[in-house]
Amino acid sequence: MQLKSLRLFMAVAETGSFVAAAKRLHTVQSNVTTHIKKLEEELGVQLIHRAGRVRPTSAGLALVEYAERMLTAHDEAVSLFKGQEKACGRLRIGAMETTTALRLPPILAAYHAAQPDVDIQLKTGPTAELVELLLNGQVDCAFVAGRLEHSRSHVLKAFSEELVLVGSMPMTTMPSSQALLASAFMAFRQGCSYRQRIELLLASYGVNAGRIFEFGSLDAMLGCVAAGMGYTVLPRGTVDAHKHRFGIHTLALPASIAHIDTYFVAPEPATWTPALASFADMLCDAVVVDELNLTAS
Amino acid sequence: MQLKSLRLFMAVAETGSFVAAAKRLHTVQSNVTTHIKKLEEELGVQLIHRAGRVRPTSAGLALVEYAERMLTAHDEAVSLFKGQEKACGRLRIGAMETTTALRLPPILAAYHAAQPDVDIQLKTGPTAELVELLLNGQVDCAFVAGRLEHSRSHVLKAFSEELVLVGSMPMTTMPSSQALLASAFMAFRQGCSYRQRIELLLASYGVNAGRIFEFGSLDAMLGCVAAGMGYTVLPRGTVDAHKHRFGIHTLALPASIAHIDTYFVAPEPATWTPALASFADMLCDAVVVDELNLTAS
DNA sequence: CCAGCGTTATCTCAAAAAAAGATAGTAGCT
DNA sequence: AGCTACTATCTTTTTTTGAGATAACGCTGG
Known part of the structure; x- marks a missing residue:
């Protein structure tokens, strides 16, 4: 079963026509027929009434519900990564107790204001534990004391x-x-x-x-x-x-x-979710501003 | 994005190995690499850490949740049609007031006992209205008085x-x-x-x-x-x-x-959901038994 | 009842994609 | 440093897909 076939099937169910469905999804009618037929063979049941009006059969209506769930999940997944502007999803941050207490509150507040749809999760622990969490993928990024020896990591000096x-x-x-x-x-x-x-x-x-x-x-x-x-x-x-x-x-x-320096560490930028990318962006800007202030004073 | 790719991705995430994932889904490692790579290109993000231990990146973990939703919906849809033994889903029956009152209760009770996972919905109305509902796909089957003139319909004399x-x-x-x-x-x-x-x-x-x-x-x-x-x-x-x-x-x-005869009418058997198929089966048996009783007495 | 129109099914060919195997490169381990 | 086990890449074969052409079908109006 292919998502593409389900999209065509839904288009047929909604438009009531193979030709219209083909037009909507920028393909030709013969392909719609083939995809629907393949779905029907796969499920062993006729999904569309062809005689007279074209409309879903009982079995087709039953499939509609599942197709909607699959396609909705697909669309959401795509928009999670490709969605412009607002990031969404989850951001798991690890930080030391002292960083959490002093440095993080204003940063998290600013981030939440910028990305209200991101669910922020904060884990507190000592540096060694945070590094472990990061390597195990249990946090997306972390604030730790001292440079991470590990290569292939994104490291940014966050606070002195x-x-x-x-x-x-x-x-x-x-x-x-x-x-x-x-x-x-x-x-x-x-x-x-x-x-x-x-x-x-x-x-x-x-x-x-x-x-x-x-x-x-x-x-x-x-x-x-x-x-x-x-x-x-x-x-x-x-x-x-x-x-x-x-x-x-x-x-x-x-x-x-x-x-002692506090570093922001995260895996390679290529692996970042949009939520993490925008967090790192914001942090980077904040640090630059911070350094300018220090230079000026 | 293909469901097949997502299955491979989930297998990689779970096994922590491309080779193991390939083995589990009966293919070769190079195909796993290709599918994952294609997913990554499509979403514009690295999904799997390859350096050292193979495991999902933050982005990969985020995708896991959506992949699970898609694959679960897919599996449920397939088992709805291909599931052996127990049918599930929904069965919408149309019947006349008199049929509902006298004939249906024992039949529905027996059916529910046989197929407890089917959600039965009963609509009551006069014959002409039921025929309309059936033709519009708003019920899966109906009990009506008098033969349905429409061709391409499954008709069974249910009660006299x-x-x-x-x-x-x-x-x-x-x-x-x-x-x-x-x-x-x-x-x-x-x-x-x-x-x-x-x-x-x-x-x-x-x-x-x-x-x-x-x-x-x-x-x-x-x-x-x-x-x-x-x-x-x-x-x-x-x-x-x-x-x-x-x-x-x-x-x-x-x-x-x-x-006056009451007929059971439904679209062609090829369009039946398993729930409807088992209902029609049961009804057919019941009618035959009924006729044998009449002949015997 | 039949002709005309719009629709879907089937067929065909070219192009694209997937599967599998072979090979090269890389990381971790001893 | 060399061994081992893994993933990436390349190549070939096979399969699938997409699109056009055409046939078959089913309504509808005369």
Whole structure:
């Protein structure tokens, strides 16, 4: 059974004429006859009354319902990829907790305004997990810390973050090695790239990674820091946005450790759905604008 | 876009291999490549990741949903016509009021027991209207009084009825011409074949069709006869079934007028859905059994 | 009842497409 | 680095499709 045959069949059913159906689909009457005949042979039943008025038989009417479902699904699939202007369908984004909290809200809002028909799904997790999700095709794109080693991926530097030490008390200098050793550190669960920085930081002070508590959410983590449980390391922007709420304090870290980039990663552009393509487009523009602003200031 | 290509695409998506997909659908790998490639060209997007593991891209996953809808609809359509054993779908039956009341209930019950997946739709109307519905394809088959003149139709004599005169008082002889002239007659609405018999009956008594009241339902009609409004003419079986309820009385009519056959009519068998085919089969058997019973007794 | 008109079925040929096999190229694995 | 298993490409054969010409059919009006 071919979709082409079903289209011809529907045209015959609607126009009540083989000639008219042929004209509508830009072909000749003999082809309509052949296609209908083939459908009839395939299903073992006469689909069209030829005697007198040309119209669908009972069997034909029954087929109409299924043909409509098939053709509608086909048309929708085509318009998903070939539809001009508005994208539709689904966009699954993976992002780190900190990116989700600070960077994503305005981006997603802008995207939703531009593409209201796209169903946005957001998954949060540490970098390593996000990379895994991306490679398994469980997300369409992701925001991760650090360049993806994988070749054949589209990578775009999205945001630059400055990591700061976060504690419950005001700090002017780095706490002593002993103080660090005595404190707990809060981090996202295994695979978080910020966690590596914490370990790097502790190592640079000659301290072995001591107690590291794992958290799944930013709020819980900051809450514990505020309660004096210990320290954490987070992007300055993320902490600033929550400073007042939690009553926490920050200290700049050495540049070598502090600077971290967030990248937008996705498979090759050739594999993108229109929804993803327009998201990447928007992001690219936003980043360029961002960089211009930085240059200007 | 071809359904065949979509099947191959789904097989690739499921098996994660072009070779396996080819094997599953009994073809060779090069054809799988060609079909997928054609799909990709048509939609302007890469559907399958070839590097490393073979798996659907984001765009491919989006297509999967539509492909499933198309292929499911296709499979259902095929099984509607080619499905062995149980028929499914819809069966639209047209029947006269009297047939519906007396003959159809046991038949429909038996059919529903045999084909529980068929959605039965019953339309009631006079013969002329039913013939019209049948010719317009608004019912799949019909029970009508009198042979259908139309050629290219499947016709089966389904039931033989004996018409009787129905009145509110016991009758031993035909009412006088004057009594008939003074009385009203109840009939179904225009197009009812029994109504023609009433007029024939009156004519044979030299009486012009006087007042004929039209009814849409059997119950209403018998109720009015019982109330002494006048006479009607109906199959004996139909009246007998309601005699006690209404307190009405019958009188045999002359054989020439009394005898009337109900036919099962439908388009050519080649146009039948499996649901209609099994209904006609059942009916045919039932009629044969009926005739054997009559012969035996 | 028959001729004329419009419609569908059939036939034919050329062109296009699909299927299958052979081969080359590529990625992952040891 | 070489082996293995996979996909892409190329080629040939076969099948299918599309379009035109023509025959057959069924209405309709005289």
